[in-house]
Amino acid sequence: MSPKHVSKVGLFSSDPLSRRAQGLEESFRKLGIDAIQVIPWKVSRKGATSKHEISMNGVDLSSLDLLIVLDLGANDIGAFFNRVGLLSALTEMGVRVINSVSSILLMRNKAETMRRLISAGLPVPRTLITESIDDAARFVQTHYPCVLKPITGFGGLGVQLIEREFDIDNIYDYLKFHSQMFGKGAYLLQEYVRSPGFDIRALVLNNEVLATMQRVGGEGITTNIHCGGIPRRNTIDVSELSVKAASSVKGNLVGVDIIPDMEGNLWILELNATPGWAGLQQVTDFDISERIAYEFGQI
Numbered sequence: 083m084s085p086k087h088v089s090k091v092g093l094f095s096s097d098p099l100s101r102r103a104q105g106l107e108e109s110f111r112k113l114g115i116d117a118i119q120v121i122p123w124k125v126s127r128k129g130a131t132s133k134h135e136i137s138m139n140g141v142d143l144s145s146l147d148l149l150i151v152l153d154l155g156a157n158d159i160g161a162f163f164n165r166v167g168l169l170s171a172l173t174e175m176g177v178r179v180i181n182s183v184s185s186i187l188l189m190r191n192k193a194e195t196m197r198r199l200i201s202a203g204l205p206v207p208r209t210l211i212t213e214s215i216d217d218a219a220r221f222v223q224t225h226y227p228c229v230l231k232p233i234t235g236f237g238g239l240g241v242q243l244i245e246r247e248f249d250i251d252n253i254y255d256y257l258k259f260h261s262q263m264f265g266k267g268a269y270l271l272q273e274y275v276r277s278p279g280f281d282i283r284a285l286v287l288n289n290e291v292l293a294t295m296q297r298v299g300g301e302g303i304t305t306n307i308h309c310g311g312i313p314r315r316n317t318i319d320v321s322e323l324s325v326k327a328a329s330s331v332k333g334n335l336v337g338v339d340i341i342p343d344m345e346g347n348l349w350i351l352e353l354n355a356t357p358g359w360a361g362l363q364q365v366t367d368f369d370i371s372e373r374i375a376y377e378f379g380q381i
């Protein structure tokens with residue numbers, strides 16, 4: 083007996099022409115599943131006393147069986163709340179949203195992700211999250227070299243190594259500048275993990291590792307593909323760690339960032355709720371989009 087399929091899927095993304103969005107659309111179509119691109123700013127919500135409707139180009143989005151969030155794409159607080167609200171509403175209206183809204187919100191916040199990882203007994207570098215510039219400055223003085231990053235960032239943006247012994251005035255100026263540029267008032271400071279020159283990205287799909295890669299190079303200390311990191315095949319087994327990490331935030335499709343230290347210990351840096359797979363595809367022998375569509379296409 084062939085598995086039962088969902089019949090209508092939405093792909094929620096601010097970049098419907100991306101390879102990821104196009105690849106998934108095509109993969110669903112090959113399975114006989116109708117896939118539409120849901121573009122956040124084209125969605126409208128209409129309310130009147132006896133009627134509430136969420137639609138895009140005349141399509142009632144509550145009729146979708148499944149909505150995969152490829153990116154939230156919201157930097158403004160207004161767009162962010164609107165999109166989170168849309169996804170929550172569609173969930174309540176019976177659409178299966180992947181990743182779930184609560185899971186996306188957890189992974190959007192590195193501090194909350196870390197709390198879940200720690201509760202699951204997983205290894206994370208020593209970290210301080212604070213709004214206090216005094217406490218942040220103290221951490222820098224006692225833990226340099228350390229890494230400063232925005233608590234809601236992605237793509238390596240604003241991830242910087244503090245390696246020199248700044249005098250206290252410089253630390254204050256530096257933290258203030260970083261906050262204005264990236265952090266918007268909250269600091270995440272983390273011990274720097276000296277790696278053998280690469281980190282590892284694992285893509286977890288429904289409690290199984292679908293693909294992994296090592297990333298080398300990049301900009302500053304970041305190896306993100308966005309920052310020019312180059313993918314290469316990975317031979318280190320990160321399966322158990324990655325699956326446990328993804329399930330700690332109840333994610334169905336999760337990008338897990340892991341960094342090895344010089345002794346071969348593995349540390350989890352963060353989890354991504356809307357991971358890309360262009361880099362992973364370069365070092366993977368099967369079509370990642372097809373596997374994802376197949377997995378989520380079953381009821």
Ligand SMILES: Nc1ncnc2c1ncn2[C@@H]1O[C@H](COP(=O)(O)OP(=O)(O)O)[C@@H](O)[C@H]1O
Pocket residue numbers: 207229231235236237238239241272273274275276281303304305306339341351352
């Ligand atoms: N504590 C750390 N020690 C060493 N390198 C780090 C550390 N934190 C981040 N990096 C490097 O910076 C990259 C981006 O950091 P990450 O926490 O994944 O944030 P982003 O959400 O921007 O990807 C990582 O992939 C890694 O290469």
Ligand SMILES: [Mg+2]
Pocket residue numbers: 237238306339352
């Ligand atoms: Mg990352």
